[in-house]
Amino acid sequence: MNFHIGSKKIRAIRFASAVLVLATLAGPGAVFAKDKSLYDRLGGKKAITAVVDEFVSRVAADDRINHFFKLTASDPERLASFKGKLVDQICQATGGPCQYTGKDMKTAHAGMGISDADFNALVEDLSGALDKFKVGAKEKSELLGALGAMKSDIVTQ
Numbered sequence: 485m486n487f488h489i490g491s492k493k494i495r496a497i498r499f500a501s502a503v504l505v506l507a508t509l510a511g512p513g514a515v516f517a518k519d520k521s522l523y524d525r526l527g528g529k530k531a532i533t534a535v536v537d538e539f540v541s542r543v544a545a546d547d548r549i550n551h552f553f554k555l556t557a558s559d560p561e562r563l564a565s566f567k568g569k570l571v572d573q574i575c576q577a578t579g580g581p582c583q584y585t586g587k588d589m590k591t592a593h594a595g596m597g598i599s600d601a602d603f604n605a606l607v608e609d610l611s612g613a614l615d616k617f618k619v620g621a622k623e624k625s626e627l628l629g630a631l632g633a634m635k636s637d638i639v640t641q
């Protein structure tokens with residue numbers, strides 16, 4: 485029997501072992517590119533702000549639900565504050581560097597009598613805004629999924 489292994493092979497095995505040891509020590513983040521946050525994949529705060537602007541315009545033009553936003557739309561300062569809160573909330577919920585300082589969803593929508601149909605109409609308007617900016621299907625479904633999780637705090641009717 486011949487157990488002879490060529491020195492080239494030994495060097496190759498040593499090299500492979502060293503790579504394996506280093507990779508193990510460094511951890512998976514160093515070997516595989518870290519997954520980007522949804523925030524980054526959406527295009528950061530500028531892109532989120534553009535989507536929120538478009539979304540709020542669509543809601544304002546949506547006769548199914550715009551009556552909820554009469555007071556908001558009638559006061560530019562209030563409207564700007566509402567948009568800013570939406571941007572911060574989406575930024576934070578998607579892993580961005582913002583801090584949402586508004587009310588929790590239950591408190592914010594208490595007493596409004598929002599129904600399932602109202603909620604779905606609003607999601608449809610957001611979906612249209614995301615489509616307008618050609619947000620990818622994966623990012624779109626991740627964002628809508630994150631917001632969908634808030635439904636039980638918002639819908640009371």
Ligand code: HEM
Pocket residue numbers: 549552553555556562563566569570573585586587588592593596598602603604606631632634635638
């Ligand atoms: C996932 C869905 C929703 C999210 C993420 C959301 C988010 C928010 C946020 C962040 C605020 C501001 C809270 C604050 O002032 O501290 C807010 C307020 C409000 N939301 Fe929603 N909301 C959702 C669904 C809805 C729906 C379905 C309606 C009605 C159809 C609605 C109507 C309102 C109104 C009228 C206000 C008050 C705006 C103002 O203060 O001028 N929301 N919402």
